[in-house]
Amino acid sequence: xxxxxxxxxxxxxxxxxxxxxxxxxxxxxxxxxxxxxxxxxxxxxxxxxxxxxxxxxxxxxxxxxxxxxxxxxxxxxxxxxxxxxxxxxxxxxxxxxxxxxxxxxxxxxxxxxxxxxxxxxxxxxxxxxxxxxxxxxxxxxxxxxxxxxxxxxxxxxxxxxxxxxxxxxxxxxxxxxxxxxxxxxxxxxxxxxxxxxxxxxxxxxxxxxxxxxxxxxxxxxxxxxxxxxxxxxxxxxxxxxxxxxxxxxxxxxxxxxxxxxxxxxxxxxxxxxxxxxxxxxxxxxxxxxxxxxxxxxxxxxxxxxxxxxxxxxxxxxxxxxxxxxxxxxxxxxxxxxxxxxxxxxxxxxxxxxxxxxxxxxxxxxxxxxxxxxxxxxxxxxxxxxxxxxxxxxxxxxxxxxxxxxxxxxxxxxxxxxxxxxxxxxxxxxxxxxxxxxxxxxxxxxxxxxxxxxxxxxxxxxxxxxxxxxxxxxxxxxxxxxxxxxxxxxxxxxxxxxxx
Amino acid sequence: xxxxxxxxxxxxxxxxxxxxxxxxxxxxxxxxxxxxxxxxxxxxxxxxxxxxxxxxxxxxxxxxxxxxxxxxxxxxxxxxxxxxxxxxxxxxxxxxxxxxxxxxxxxxxxxxxxxxxxxxxxxxxxxxxxxxxxxxxxxxxxxxxxxxxxxxxxxxxxxxxxxxxxxxxxxxxxxxxxxxxxxxxxxxxxxxxxxxxxxxxxxxxxxxxxxxxxxxxxxxxxxxxxxxxxxxxxxxxxxxxxxxxxxxxxxxxxxxxxxxxxxxxxxxxxxxxxxxxxxxxxxxxxxxxxxxxxxxxxxxxxxxxxxxxxxxxxxxxxxxxxxxxxxxxxxxxxxxxxxxxxxxxxxxxxxxxxxxxxxxxxxxxxxxxxxxxxxxxxxxxxxxxxxxxxxxxxxxxxxxxxxxxxxxxxxxxxxxxxxxxxxxxxxxxxxxxxxxxxxxxxxxxxxxxxxxxxxxxxxxxxxxxxxxxxxxxxxxxxxxxxxxxxxxxxxxxxxxxxx
Numbered sequence: 001x002x003x004x005x006x007x008x009x010x011x012x013x014x015x016x017x018x019x020x021x022x023x024x025x026x027x028x029x030x031x032x033x034x035x036x037x038x039x040x041x042x043x044x045x046x047x048x049x050x051x052x053x054x055x056x057x058x059x060x061x062x063x064x065x066x067x068x069x070x071x072x073x074x075x076x077x078x079x080x081x082x083x084x085x086x087x088x089x090x091x092x093x094x095x096x097x098x099x100x101x102x103x104x105x106x107x108x109x110x111x112x113x114x115x116x117x118x119x120x121x122x123x124x125x126x127x128x129x130x131x132x133x134x135x136x137x138x139x140x141x142x143x144x145x146x147x148x149x150x151x152x153x154x155x156x157x158x159x160x161x162x163x164x165x166x167x168x169x170x171x172x173x174x175x176x177x178x179x180x181x182x183x184x185x186x187x188x189x190x191x192x193x194x195x196x197x198x199x200x201x202x203x204x205x206x207x208x209x210x211x212x213x214x215x216x217x218x219x220x221x222x223x224x225x226x227x228x229x230x231x232x233x234x235x236x237x238x239x240x241x242x243x244x245x246x247x248x249x250x251x252x253x254x255x256x257x258x259x260x261x262x263x264x265x266x267x268x269x270x271x272x273x274x275x276x277x278x279x280x281x282x283x284x285x286x287x288x289x290x291x292x293x294x295x296x297x298x299x300x301x302x303x304x305x306x307x308x309x310x311x312x313x314x315x316x317x318x319x320x321x322x323x324x325x326x327x328x329x330x331x332x333x334x335x336x337x338x339x340x341x342x343x344x345x346x347x348x349x350x351x352x353x354x355x356x357x358x359x360x361x362x363x364x365x366x367x368x369x370x371x372x373x374x375x376x377x378x379x380x381x382x383x384x385x386x387x388x389x390x391x392x393x394x395x396x397x398x399x400x401x402x403x404x405x406x407x408x409x410x411x412x413x414x415x416x417x418x419x420x421x422x423x424x425x426x427x428x429x430x431x432x433x434x435x436x437x438x439x440x441x442x443x444x445x446x447x448x449x450x451x452x453x454x455x456x457x458x459x460x461x462x463x464x465x466x467x468x469x470x471x472x473x474x475x476x477x478x479x480x481x482x483x484x485x486x487x488x489x490x491x492x493x494x495x496x497x498x499x
Numbered sequence: 500x501x502x503x504x505x506x507x508x509x510x511x512x513x514x515x516x517x518x519x520x521x522x523x524x525x526x527x528x529x530x531x532x533x534x535x536x537x538x539x540x541x542x543x544x545x546x547x548x549x550x551x552x553x554x555x556x557x558x559x560x561x562x563x564x565x566x567x568x569x570x571x572x573x574x575x576x577x578x579x580x581x582x583x584x585x586x587x588x589x590x591x592x593x594x595x596x597x598x599x600x601x602x603x604x605x606x607x608x609x610x611x612x613x614x615x616x617x618x619x620x621x622x623x624x625x626x627x628x629x630x631x632x633x634x635x636x637x638x639x640x641x642x643x644x645x646x647x648x649x650x651x652x653x654x655x656x657x658x659x660x661x662x663x664x665x666x667x668x669x670x671x672x673x674x675x676x677x678x679x680x681x682x683x684x685x686x687x688x689x690x691x692x693x694x695x696x697x698x699x700x701x702x703x704x705x706x707x708x709x710x711x712x713x714x715x716x717x718x719x720x721x722x723x724x725x726x727x728x729x730x731x732x733x734x735x736x737x738x739x740x741x742x743x744x745x746x747x748x749x750x751x752x753x754x755x756x757x758x759x760x761x762x763x764x765x766x767x768x769x770x771x772x773x774x775x776x777x778x779x780x781x782x783x784x785x786x787x788x789x790x791x792x793x794x795x796x797x798x799x800x801x802x803x804x805x806x807x808x809x810x811x812x813x814x815x816x817x818x819x820x821x822x823x824x825x826x827x828x829x830x831x832x833x834x835x836x837x838x839x840x841x842x843x844x845x846x847x848x849x850x851x852x853x854x855x856x857x858x859x860x861x862x863x864x865x866x867x868x869x870x871x872x873x874x875x876x877x878x879x880x881x882x883x884x885x886x887x888x889x890x891x892x893x894x895x896x897x898x899x900x901x902x903x904x905x906x907x908x909x910x911x912x913x914x915x916x917x918x919x920x921x922x923x924x925x926x927x928x929x930x931x932x933x934x935x936x937x938x939x940x941x942x943x944x945x946x947x948x949x950x951x952x953x954x955x956x957x958x959x960x961x962x963x964x965x966x967x968x969x970x971x972x973x974x975x976x977x978x979x980x981x982x983x984x985x986x987x988x989x990x991x992x993x994x995x996x997x998x
Binding site: 013014017018020021022024025028032033034035036037039040041043044046047048051222223224225226227229239240242243245280281 | 512513516517519520521523524527531532533534535536538539540542543545546547550721722723724725726728738739741742744779780
């Protein structure tokens, strides 16, 4: 490549170094930092955010981008260089809309709000979180105005996580699936309930960890280039394609959170580890959108990890670890890990009800941004809507409006991507099956390499070269849609519940 | 304070935020990072070092310093503002001697060298580390030249850790104690050996951790403002006076490394936690010199933690944790933890032989800097000198020249401070005793607050306001000297070995 492109790359790598350092500060905050560190950590994150933002939005970036753009005009669309210039030009246009001071303020505010939210959730006290939430939503409204939008302020925020996607598109997709979800859940609720009591008994924490680590190692998560730690709210992050961290929450009396949580995070983690080494240290070395990212975690958690084939391989190993499960049959265990139940907590929701949780937040967030719901009223609005969707009302704020970390982090527009990820997980998996019909049999033998390699080649390696929509059309020949997901749910739960 | 001083402070706090972020990156590298992360971490550290150095050595710092200096002329020498300007002026004069590129190169080189050293030590293969060590010593020579010195290049490097101290002063102090140490060790070697076999048997790792945590909590290390993690080479670091981390190495078959290591690091940790909140987030929120820092760790590890009074309180608790020690008497246990023995590994050396290890490195480092010893020959030079000092030759490089992390980190001039810390620990403790003769009785009752409060008031709270020499003279009325330390050793080991 030409000298201008190389100079651009060196500059972008410095900025990535700062952003990756900031990501480590956030990771440490969630996994290891003592309570006293919160205030100084907020200052440190604020400074790094500000410096990273200033460096990226500087005239230097613009000059290097323009000079490099001329050098790469003859390069293929798919090439590293053309992709880098194209995507970074978009990033630059977006980032220059936000003043550095705003970025620094938002970073500090959200870093501090995290501790406030965590304590409020612990105390089940929405009012304790309200002042911070009001400040953050005020900043979200400002951010939407700064970024700009045609139709709805939510568009501006959604676009940060799903480049090019609009609120109206998401609404159409959600509207198409919602009645079918409601019908399915209704039919299931009239069927004979599944017994999952064997999952809810004491399980030694270290043994839970050992077993889950064994599973994600078999999946292909690489511990030479990754690590696992404990966190209150599980997540995956990376500071390099060769340094990817997954985190886990343990429940001493319930197998699911740690086990399926670790499968989930390893799906994110294998995406990050699968990004091409050619993109390492650059702004393209990330997942291309949160929906595509979530498609990977949900595939490994649900399509693989909650399949009967998987458990035909894994249940005997689990029984070795926990002899208290020795009398459980494969069929009963498979049904138990797929039990459908209206419940309060999104992260613990089954596949059938999960997207309803997302639609609830999607609707509330839009109304919070426009002011149609006042922040002080969002707890009541949540409870009312929850009752309308699920026919029950959260008994306290920890099981309701305070359950998720996202709002404290200023992550508005983010939730929709979880539901999109569910849809994409099935669309992509169906394509993998077309290419390799042997995948289900391999999974039943504890072999996951064919699937992972297909995901590496078709999705992971590209990093952010393509938008989520471009990538989905390259792989499936169509855009995101909910039909495949509904069909998957109908077949799976039809079988389990005899519908 | 005036507007210029406030502007200076805001600028310095931003720089401190970057440096504290870099410290977290290093901490994570030692405690949690997977092997694959080494290369990207080196890049991240290099970028942060460079930015921090550029911001500090910028014209802006100079202008703000000059303007603030005029504002604080009427302030007391001891005031925060006068101290800030005075110390930062010195820092600035020093830092501007080093070009940013040199700082970034050194950061990257040493970050990469760490993994090379760790592997070489594991493989006991000095030659595998040699190329990295040659590059680093070349950079150390360049650094000494850039900083400048009158007498010896070691002066320039030593001054980074002990402001204002010269190689000649250290040599005088070391020369004064060396023959007395040799005499003492010689006398001990002729006495009846101590049996410490009870310390070398299987001890459950989790129980070791729990017991050591109980001890350092009792000491006063604050886990609301600090945390503990595992590391190959134990250390203490902080990212805020309210976020201090100590690390521990465990040996499944030897009680000492984790137990006394945790006492040691908590001594450093309590220094960091004791720095005045008024200095939080500024360049003064650090220990004033490494010697003074080490005086705190050695005091809690040795003077307190290896005293008979301490064990009269702690041994029954240890026996509850490890019933295998039930038959051990206080007298035998006290002797065991104070066993004097010529050994290869500095960090595991007893109080009597420890400083000889330091004198060895002090002499070798001087010769490496001048080129009197070629880097390729330093393994042989180490082994020869070790034999001359201790009468035995390291059987492999892991027990010899590769044992310490410091050279891989470019920390030349650092070792001397360990021995200075030993001397200061006794000088300070003697002053605490004069002020509070009840301290030994309190220790024997598991009460450590009087001692910690005295240290807080006389040492910790001041951060870097005073140099090590200023501080020592304020507290003791004299400078650093070895007589008190030799007297302490002579009395203690005279008692134990019946000399």
